[in-house]
Amino acid sequence: MSQRVKIKQLLSNEAVQYETTVKGWVRTFRSNRFIALNDGSTNNNLQIVVDFENMDPATLKRITTGAAISATGTIVPSLGSGQKVEMQAKNIEILGDSDPETYPLQPKKHSLEFLREIAHLRFRTATFGAVFRVRHTLAYAVHKFFNDKGFVYLHTPIVTASDAEGAGEMFRVTTLDPINPPLTDEGQVDFKEDFFGRATNLTVSGQLEGELGAMALSDIYTFGPTFRAENSNTARHLAEFWMIEPEMAFYDLEDNMNLAEEFIKFVVGYALEHNRDDIEFLAQRLVEEEKQKPQAERSEMGLVEKLEFVLHNQFERITYTQAIDILKNSKPNKNKKFQYPVNDWGTDLQSEHERYLVEKHFKKPVIITDYPAAIKSFYMKQNDDGNTVRAMDILFPGIGEIVGGSQREENYDKLVAKMEALNLPVEEMYWYLDTRRFGSAVHSGFGLGFERLILFVTGMTNIRDVIPFPRTPKNAEF
C-alpha cells in the first residue's frame, strides 16, 4: 500500500506543505475543479483542488459521484472548504468508475425509504456513514465499560432448545427435508432426526445461560444477536437485533439499577466524546427533518443537548405503584385522553403511559421498579408482599423501554413453584435450577436492546436505519 493516509487523520492535523496520497469515493465534483472526497473514516470530506487545465480530459470526465479515486498532492491551508486544509492535486488516478447515468446515489437528498432499498450502497451517504460509525463506537464503549469492570464477555448460544422468556415467537432452525420430514409413529415431525436431535430455534435471549456464567465468574455480559418471529411491521421492531445482557452475582436490584444507569451514561458519553462530528451532523439532520413537522411535534431539545441532559441528570426511580398513582391522577387520564384509561393496579403500562411519565411528568429517564408479578417473567425475584417482583424497566424519552431487568429469584423452592404454576418444563430446565441448588446467591441482570440505544444517540426514528441489513417480515434482502 503506498503511503495512503486516511482523511480523518489528515483533517485532524494542521500541518501543511507536505505531499501525501488519499483514496476514497467522490461525493461531488464542482466546476471541474473541486472534488469532495470521502473515505468513510470521518463524516468530513477532503476538498481536492484539480488543475483541470493541465489534466487529461479523459480522466477529468471520469471524476463522477461515486467513483473511487486515488489522489496525490500537496496539503495546503484552505480558505473556502470549511476545513483547515485541502489538497492541491498533482495526480489523480481513477480506481473504479461510477456511471452517473446509473449510479443510484446522486448528490441530492434521497429519502430514507429509498436508501433502505439500496442498503448495500447507503453506507456511502453522509447520514449512514455517521450512523454506522456511531454504532461502532457504541459497541466498542459497551465492551470497554464491562471489560474495565472485570466482566467476562460470554458468547451464549444462538441455536437453542430453550425459550428464555417463556413468551416470544421463535424461528425454527432445521435441516429436515422441508416437504417430507420424517414422522414419528404418532404422525408428528420426528425432531430426533433433525440435526441437533431435537427441535431447536433461534435464541430470544441469552439471559438464562448468562446466569450460569455469573454464578461462577461473578460478572458476565452477553452482546449478540437475538430473534423474534413476530409479525410486527413497525419502526421499533426487528426480527433480528443485537442485545446486551449483563448478569451479576451478588447484585441486588439497587446495584442493578446503579450499574444500568452508569452503563448508559458511559456509552452515551463515550460516543459524544469520540464521534462528536457525526453526532453534530445527525443533530443538524434531525433539525431539518423536524422542520416538516408541526411545531408541537418537534423535539424540545436538540440531539446533542438531549444526550448531555441524560449524562448530567439522575434517572428518576419510582415503583410501579407510584407510577400508577401518577397516571391515575394525570390530566390525560382524567380528561379521558389515554386510549387505555388507567384505573386499576395490576395492568401493564402502555407506551402512551410510559411516554407521559417520561416526556411530560418527569421530563427525564425513569426507572420503574417492583411490577406486579403477574405481568413479569417467571425468573424475577418475588417480593415479600407476594404481589410484586423486583423488576426494573428503564424508560427513555422518544424510545420507551430501553432496558428491562430484575433481581433474579435465587430461592430454589420459590422458583420451582412459580415454574410449575406457569406450566414451564421444570425437568428440562434442570441446568437453570442447578444454580439455585448449588451455591445459590442473590444476583441480578438486565437486557438492553442495542438498536434502541442507537436510535436514541443518533436521533434516527426508524430502527431499520440503525442496523446494516434489517430483517423484518417479508424482508431478508442482501
Add this chain to the structure above:
Amino acid sequence: MSQRVKIKQLLSNEAVQYETTVKGWVRTFRSNRFIALNDGSTNNNLQIVVDFENMDPATLKRITTGAAISATGTIVPSLGSGQKVEMQAKNIEILGDSDPETYPLQPKKHSLEFLREIAHLRFRTATFGAVFRVRHTLAYAVHKFFNDKGFVYLHTPIVTASDAEGAGEMFRVTTLDPINPPLTDEGQVDFKEDFFGRATNLTVSGQLEGELGAMALSDIYTFGPTFRAENSNTARHLAEFWMIEPEMAFYDLEDNMNLAEEFIKFVVGYALEHNRDDIEFLAQRLVEEEKQKPQAERSEMGLVEKLEFVLHNQFERITYTQAIDILKNSKPNKNKKFQYPVNDWGTDLQSEHERYLVEKHFKKPVIITDYPAAIKSFYMKQNDDGNTVRAMDILFPGIGEIVGGSQREENYDKLVAKMEALNLPVEEMYWYLDTRRFGSAVHSGFGLGFERLILFVTGMTNIRDVIPFPRTPKNAEF
C-alpha cells in the same frame, strides 16, 4: 451491595490489616480451618482462615465445596497459602448451600468429557474459569485492535438468503408449519409464505456484506456467530462458532497478510499480558495432560514459550507452488508416509501436509499464498497467470488453518464471468456486484475462526472446551 471486594483486586494489593468482605464459591475447606474461595475474577483462590472453635457448628458444617458464602474479616500477611495475603474471618454467612452428596463438582480431577456434560457448572472449575477469562480477553483484544486502527465494527446479518461461500451446508430458518407447509402449484414448499417471504438460512460468513461496508467506510470488521450444518463430529468442528472477518478497501494481498500477522500477534500478546495467571495455569494443565502421552507426541514447547515464539518470529510466507515443491521432495512423501501422496500441482493441501510444513519443515506459522483458482472461492482476485488466485491461508502449529483470506476480485467483468462459470446466481447477487459497478477498488479481507485462536492460546485440544455451550450434531444442550 456491602463493600464487597473482588478477589483479583484483593490479591493484587499488598496492603494488610484492613477489614473487608468477599463473596464467592468454596473450592475446598480443609481441616475445618482453611477455606479456598473463588469468585471467578481470577484463577487464584483467597485463603480464608476460620476460627472454628468460636464458630457456630451448624454454619461450619455448611461450608462445603460449591457453597456460596460471604466472608468478612481482616486481611493479613500469609505464610502458607502461596499468596501474599489471606483473610482472618470474623464472620461467615452461607448464601447458598451445596449438598456434598449431590454436587457434581468435587475437589478432585474431573475429565473434560464429564465436565462437558455439566457445561452449566464447568465455569466453576479452575480450567474453565481460565479458558473463559482468556476467551473474554481475546475478544476484547480483537475489538481494541480494530477500534484503535479506525475500523468500523459491522453487524452483518445472521439470517440471510445468500450463501457466501457457494459451499457450506446450511441451516434453514423458518416459521412454516413443519408438517403441513404451504405448497406451490408445482408441489414445492412455498417459501413466499415463510416469515421472510423467501427461503432463508443461517449465515456461513459475513464477508460479502462486509465488503459492502468496506467499499464505503474503508475498513470494517465483523465479529459474530456463523454456522455450518456439517455432520462433522470432530475435535475441530462446531455447528455454531464465532468468526472475525475484516475487510479493507485499498488493501492488496500483501497489506492483507501484514494486517493478519500484526492482528494475531497483538491479540496473543494482549492475552499474555492481561491473563498471565490463567495462561500459566493452563500451561501447567497441558504439561500434566501430556504426561499421559508417549514422549514423541508431547509438545516441544510449553504453552507460554509457544505463544512468545509466535510473538517474536515473522511468519514464513510461501506460495502454494513452493509449498508443493517442498512437500513433493519431503521425506514423508518419498517414504510414502503421507496418506495422500503429493504428486501434482493443483491438489488441495490435506492437514497432514499443512502439519508437515508448519511443525516439521518451518517450525513456525506459515502463510501460503497464490493457490490454484480451482480449489478456492469465486470472489478471489485472479492472478495474471490465469491459474492462481491471490488467496492466503495462515497455518498454525497444532491448529492447522487459523486464517483464510484473499484479495477480492474487483473487476466486474472477471467476477461475473467466474460466477457464470460456477453457475452462481448473478442476478440475485446484484448487490454484491454493484460494488464493482460503482467505484470499485482493490480490496482484501480475511476470516479467523475465533475458537481456533482460543485453542491455540489456551492449549486446549477440543473445540467444545473453548465455547460456553457447544453446538454439534445431535447436541444443543443448555
